[in-house]
Amino acid sequence: xxxxxxxxxxxxxxxxxxxxxxxxxxxxxxxxxxxxxxxxxxxxxxxxxxxxxxxxxxxxxxxxxxxxxxxxxxxxxxxxxxxxxxxxxxxxxxxxxxxxxxxxxxxxxxxxxxxxxxxxxxxxxxxxxxxxxxxxxxxxxxxxxxxxxxxxxxxxxxxxxxxxxxxxxxxxxxxxxxxxxxxxxxxxxxxxxxxxxxxxxxxxxxxxxxxxxxxxxxxxxxxxxxxxxxxxxxxxxxxxxxxxxxxxxxxxxxxxxxxxxxxxxxxxxxxxxxxxxxxxxxxxxxxxxxxxxxxxxxxxxxxxxxxxxxxxxxxxxxxxxxxxxxxxxxxxxxxxxxx
Amino acid sequence: xxxxxxxxxxxxxxxxxxxxxxxxxxxxxxxxxxxxxxxxxxxxxxxxxxxxxxxxxxxxxxxxxxxxxxxxxxxxxxxxxxxxxxxxxxxxxxxxxxxxxxxxxxxxxxxxxxxxxxxxxxxxxxxxxxxxxxxxxxxxxxxxxxxxxxxxxxxxxxxxxxxxxxxxxxxxxxxxxxxxxxxxxxxxxxxxxxxxxxxxxxxxxxxxxxxxxxxxxxxxxxxxxxxxxxxxxxxxxxxxxxxxxxxxxxxxxxxxxxxxxxxxxxxxxxxxxxxxxxxxxxxxxxxxxxxxxxxxxxxxxxxxxxxxxxxxxxxxxxxxxxxxxxxxxxxxxxxxxxx
Numbered sequence: 001x002x003x004x005x006x007x008x009x010x011x012x013x014x015x016x017x018x019x020x021x022x023x024x025x026x027x028x029x030x031x032x033x034x035x036x037x038x039x040x041x042x043x044x045x046x047x048x049x050x051x052x053x054x055x056x057x058x059x060x061x062x063x064x065x066x067x068x069x070x071x072x073x074x075x076x077x078x079x080x081x082x083x084x085x086x087x088x089x090x091x092x093x094x095x096x097x098x099x100x101x102x103x104x105x106x107x108x109x110x111x112x113x114x115x116x117x118x119x120x121x122x123x124x125x126x127x128x129x130x131x132x133x134x135x136x137x138x139x140x141x142x143x144x145x146x147x148x149x150x151x152x153x154x155x156x157x158x159x160x161x162x163x164x165x166x167x168x169x170x171x172x173x174x175x176x177x178x179x180x181x182x183x184x185x186x187x188x189x190x191x192x193x194x195x196x197x198x199x200x201x202x203x204x205x206x207x208x209x210x211x212x213x214x215x216x217x218x219x220x221x222x223x224x225x226x227x228x229x230x231x232x233x234x235x236x237x238x239x240x241x242x243x244x245x246x247x248x249x250x251x252x253x254x255x256x257x258x259x260x261x262x263x264x265x266x267x268x269x270x271x272x273x274x275x276x277x278x279x280x281x282x283x284x285x286x287x288x289x290x291x292x293x294x295x296x297x298x299x300x301x302x303x304x305x306x307x308x309x310x311x312x313x314x315x316x317x318x319x320x321x322x323x324x325x326x327x328x329x330x331x332x333x334x335x336x337x338x339x
Numbered sequence: 340x341x342x343x344x345x346x347x348x349x350x351x352x353x354x355x356x357x358x359x360x361x362x363x364x365x366x367x368x369x370x371x372x373x374x375x376x377x378x379x380x381x382x383x384x385x386x387x388x389x390x391x392x393x394x395x396x397x398x399x400x401x402x403x404x405x406x407x408x409x410x411x412x413x414x415x416x417x418x419x420x421x422x423x424x425x426x427x428x429x430x431x432x433x434x435x436x437x438x439x440x441x442x443x444x445x446x447x448x449x450x451x452x453x454x455x456x457x458x459x460x461x462x463x464x465x466x467x468x469x470x471x472x473x474x475x476x477x478x479x480x481x482x483x484x485x486x487x488x489x490x491x492x493x494x495x496x497x498x499x500x501x502x503x504x505x506x507x508x509x510x511x512x513x514x515x516x517x518x519x520x521x522x523x524x525x526x527x528x529x530x531x532x533x534x535x536x537x538x539x540x541x542x543x544x545x546x547x548x549x550x551x552x553x554x555x556x557x558x559x560x561x562x563x564x565x566x567x568x569x570x571x572x573x574x575x576x577x578x579x580x581x582x583x584x585x586x587x588x589x590x591x592x593x594x595x596x597x598x599x600x601x602x603x604x605x606x607x608x609x610x611x612x613x614x615x616x617x618x619x620x621x622x623x624x625x626x627x628x629x630x631x632x633x634x635x636x637x638x639x640x641x642x643x644x645x646x647x648x649x650x651x652x653x654x655x656x657x658x659x660x661x662x663x664x665x666x667x668x669x670x671x672x673x674x675x676x677x678x
Contacts, residue, residue, distance in 0.1 A: 001465045006416060006440040008466050049658055077345060078525060086425040087652035088445050096528040096663045101345040103453060103525060104445040104650070104665075106427050114442060118457070125464030126340045127347050186417060186442060189435040311443070313426035319388055324435045326443075 001124075004218025006186050013180040013335060014123035017071075017130075017173045019288035020064030022057045024139065024165030026273070027285065030266045035289040036166070037064050043140060043165060051089065054138035057167035057281075058083075058094040062134055065169040073098050076171070077128040080115040082106045083136050083280050086145065090136050100132065109233050110187070110309030111135045112168065112284040113328040117184035119172050120330070129174060136167035137279030146197065146314055159199040161235045162273035164265060168284025179295050180335030183219060184328065187211040189311065191324040197310075197317055201238020201262070201275055204308040207325035208234060209245040212306055215329045216251070224255030227300045230291065232283035232307035232327070233262035235276030261286035283307040287332075295334055302333045340463075343557025345525050352519040352674060353462035356410075356469075356512045358627035359403030361396045363478065363504030365612070366624065369605045374628040375505070376403050382479060382504060390428065393477035393506075396620075397422075397433040400506035401473055408510040412437050415510070416467040419454040421445045422475050422619050425484065429475050439471065448572050449526070449648030450474045451507065451623040452667040456523035458511050459669070468513060475506035476618030485536065485653055498538040500574045501612035503604060507623025518634050519674030522558060523667065526550040528650065530663040536649075536656055540577020540601070540614055543647040546664035547573060548584040551645055554668045555590070563594030566639045569630065571622035571646035571666070572601035574615030600625035622646040626671075634673055641672045 003009040021036045028039035038060055045053040058081070066073060079098055081091040082105040095102040107114040115133035122128040140150050142163040148154045172181070190207040208231045216222060223229060234242055239260040246253040261283045262276035287305050294300045306329040312321070342348045360375045367378035377399055384392040397420070405412060418437055420430040421444040434441040446453040454472035461467040479489050481502040487493045511520070529546040547570045555561060562568060573581055578599040585592040600622045601615035626644050633639045645668040651660070 002416060002467055051654060051658065077341060082443075082445060084426075085652065086654065087423075087447065087650060089650070089652045089655045092528060092650040092663050093655070093660070096530050099527055101525040101527050102665060103457070104421075106421060106443040106445045108426065118442070121464070121466055122460070125460070125466065127460055127464065128341055186440040188438055188440050189431060191435050311426060311428070311431040313424065313428045315390060315425065316428045316432070319390065321432070324431050326441060 006214055007183060007218035008121055009183045010120050010124040010181055012124045013182060014120045014172050014174060015176045015178045015180050015335060016170050017176045017178050018065050018068035018171045019292060020061035020169045021285045021289035022061045022167050023285055026271060027164060027166055027265060032265055032290045035293050036285060050138055050140040050144065054090045054136055054141050055093045058090055058134060058136040059097055061167035061169040062098055065171045069171040071130060071171060073100055076100045076130045076132050078103055078122060079132045080105060080118050081134040082111040084108060084142050107326060107328065108309030108311050109278060109280050109282060110307040110326050110328045111280045113305055113307035113330045116170060116330050117328055120181040120184060123172050123174055131172045132169060134169035135280040135284045137163055137281040139163045139165045142279055156274055157198050158274050159237050160274040161200055161262060161276055161278035163279035164277045164282040166281030166285040168281060168288040170288055179292060179332050181330060182333050183331045185211055185215040185218060187327045189324045189326050191322050193322045195322045197312060199237060200278060200310045201234045202241055203323040204310055204325040205234050205238040205241035205245060208242055208306050208308045208327040211327040211329050213249060213251060222255060223253050226256050226302045226304045228257045228303045230305055231260045233278040234260045234308060235262035235278065237275050239263060304329055304331050345553055346522060346557035347460055348522045349459050349463040349520055351463045352521060353459045353511050353513060354515045354517045354519050354674060355509050356515045356517050357404050357407035357510045358631060359400035359508045360624045360628035361400045361506050362624055365610060366503060366505055366604060371604055371629045374632050375624060389477055389479040393429045393475055393480050394432045396506040397429055397473060397475040398436055400508040401437060404508040404510045410469060410510060412439055415439045415469045415471050417442055417461060418471045419444060419457050420473040421450040423447060423481050446665060446667065447648030447650050448617060448619050448621060449646040449665050449667045450619050452644055452646035452669045455509060455669050456667055459520040459523060462511050462513055470511045471508060473508035474619040474623045476502055476620040478502045478504045481618055495613055496537050497613050498576050499613040500539055500572065500601060500615055500617035502618035503616045503621040505620030505624040507620060507627040509627055518631060518671045520669060521672050522670045524550055524554040524557060526666045528663045528665050530661050532661045534661045536651060538576060539617060539649045540573045541580055542662040543649055543664040544573050544577040544580035544584060547581055547645050547647045547666040550666040550668050552588060552590060561594060562592050565595050565641045565643045567596045567642045569644055570599045572617040573599045573647060574601035576614050578602060644669050
C-alpha cells in the first residue's frame with residue numbers, strides 16, 4: 001500500500017522464508033565468511049568463462065534457498081532478478097534453468113533491494129503466494145565489462161571499489177517463520193555531476209541519503225526506529241560522504257547504528273580491495289547471509305537496507321555523461337519465531 | 340491478484356489515462372504514421388549521439404503523455420521503464436530528467452508489457468495513485484550495439500528484423516476515462532536452441548505461444564474473448580511459426596484476429612525492413628499509438644498485447660549460447676467513456 005509519495009507499507013508482512021548466499025575466494029577470506037552458505041575457493045566456479053561462473057553462483061544460491069524453504073521451483077510464481085551484465089544475462093540464463101515466470105530488473109547494485117521490494121509488494125497485495133528475488137556479481141565479469149580484464153592487471157586509485165563475487169537469493173512467502181518485510185522506499189535518480197567511475201561511492205552517497213530521507217518522510221519515522229541502517233556499497237569514501245550529508249540535512253543518524261555492506265564484507269587493512277566492496281552481490285550476500293543471521297540470533301530486530309546503484313554504462317561514461325545513481329530501501333523486521 | 344500460476348487479474352481496473360508516442364522517419368513513412376504523436380524526419384533528433392537521440396525520444400513521449408493526462412511529473416509515484424541499451428541508459432538518463440521514483444526493468448522487446456503489467460499491478464493493489472510505464476529503441480543504437488554500426492552498411496538476411504526508432508509511454512491512474520487494464524500474464528524464459536541473432540522472430544515465437552497458452556489456462560479463457568491478439572515483434576518469420584505452434588498446441592486462434600506489431604508498423608513491400616519491425620519501441624508505439632486509437636474509435640473492445648523479447652547479449656552469442664526468449668501479455672479493454 002502506498003505511503004507518502006514513494007514508499008510502500010506491507011500490512012500483510014511477507015516473510016523471508018529462506019535465503020541462499022554463495023561467494024568467491026576473496027569474500028571467503030573476509031570477516032563474514034562464516035555467514036555464507038557456500039564459499040568457492042576458485043573464481044572460475046568450474047566454468048569455462050567468467051560469465052558462466054557468475055550465472056553458476058546465482059543458480060547455486062537459488063537452489064540453496066529453495067531447498068532451505070522446502071520448496072520446488074515450480075511452486076514459485078515469480079522470480080525477480082537482475083545484475084550488472086549487459087542485458088542482465090546472468091539472471092536471464094539462470095531464469096532459463098529455473099523455469100519460473102521471470103521479471104527482469106536493472107538497478108545496478110541497487111538491484112538487490114529493488115527485487116526484494118517488488119517481491120514483497122507482490123506478496124503483500126496477493127499477486128503471488130511465493131516469490132523469489134535474487135542478484136549476483138563476479139569480480140572478473142564486471143572488471144572486464146566496465147574497466148579492464150583482470151588479466152591486464154591495471155592499477156586502481158584508492159577510491160575505487162572491489163566488485164564482490166557472490167550471489168544472494170531470498171525466497172518469500174505470505175506466511176511462515178522468518179523475518180518480515182514491513183516497508184520499502186523506491187528511489188529517484190540522483191546525479192551530482194560526478195564523472196569518475198573509480199569513485200562510485202562518492203557518486204552514490206547522495207542517492208542513498210535522498211532515499212533515506214524520503215523513507216523517514218513517507219513513513220513518519222526517525223532513524224532510531226531501526227537497530228541498524230546499512231547502505232549497499234558506498235564503501236569508505238561514499239559512507240563518509242553519506243555521514244556528512246546526514247549532518248548537513250539534519251538526519252539524526254546518531255539515533256541508530258549506521259554501516260555499509262561494502263565496508264563489512266572485506267577486511268580492508270589486509271585485503272587489497274581499495275575503498276571496499278561493491279557489485280550487485282555485495283548488499284545481497286551481506287543482507288541475506290550476515291544480517292539475517294544476526295536477526296535470527298536476536299542481535300538485530302529492525303533493519304533498513306538501502307542498496308545503492310551507479311547506473312552508468314561504459315558508453316555513457318565515454319560520451320562524457322556524469323554518473324546517475326539510485327538507492328532503494330527495504331525494512332526488515334523480526335517476525336514469526338524470530339520475534 | 341494472483342490468478343492461476345503466473346497471471347494477475349486487476350479487479351480495480353486501472354486506467355490508461357494517456358499515452359505519448361514518438362517515432363523516427365521510417366516509422367513516419369509506414370502505414371501507422373497518422374497514429375503517432377510526434378514523427379521525427381531526422382534520426383539524430385537534433386542530438387550529438389544516437390544514444391542521446393534515443394533518450395530524447397523517450398523524454399518527448401513522456402512529456403507528451405504527462406501533458407495529455409494533465410499531470411506533472413511530480414504527481415507520478417513510480418516510473419517503470421527499460422530498453423535494449425547496456426545498463427538501460429536511455430531510461431535511466433530520461434528518469435534523471437523526469438525526477439520520478441524509478442524502477443528499472445529489462446525484458447528486451449518485452450519490456451513494454453513488463454512495465455505496463457507492473458504499473459497496473461501497483462495501481463490495482465493501491466501501491467500507487469499514478470504510475471508511468473515506458474520504453475524506447477533507436478535503429479542506430481541497437482544496430483551499433485548488437486550488430487554493426489549502420490554507417491558500415493552491412494548486408495542482412497531476409498529473416499532479420501528492422502529495429503524501430505520510437506518511444507511509447509503510458510500514464511496510468513486508478514480512475515478516469517480511458518481503456519482499462521484487466522489482467523496480465525508474466526512469461527517464463529523459453530529457449531528452443533536457436534542461435535542466429537538474424538532470426539529473432541523464430542527464436543521468440545515459442546515464448547509468445549507459451550505465454551498465450553498460460554494466459555488462457557490461468558484465466559480460463561479462449562482466444563475468442565479478444566477482438567485482437569497481437570504479438571510484439573515476431574515479424575514475418577516468427578508470426579508464421581507462432582501460427583504453426585497455435586495449431587500444434589490446439590489453440591483455437593481462428594476465434595479471433597491474430598496480428599503482430601512488427602508486421603503492422605512498416606509497409607514491408609515498399610520499405611527495406613526485411614522480415615519486419617522489432618525493438619522495444621515496436622510494440623510500445625503500435626499499442627499506445629495505433630491500437631488504443633482503434634479502441635477509442637470503438638473498432639476494438641478487448642485486446643491482448645503479447646510483447647516478446649530476445650534476451651541475448653552480444654557476449655552470450657559470442658560464447659555460443661542460444662537465444663533465451665520471453666513474452667509478457669497484458670489485456671486491455673474498453674472502459675470509461677470508451678466502453
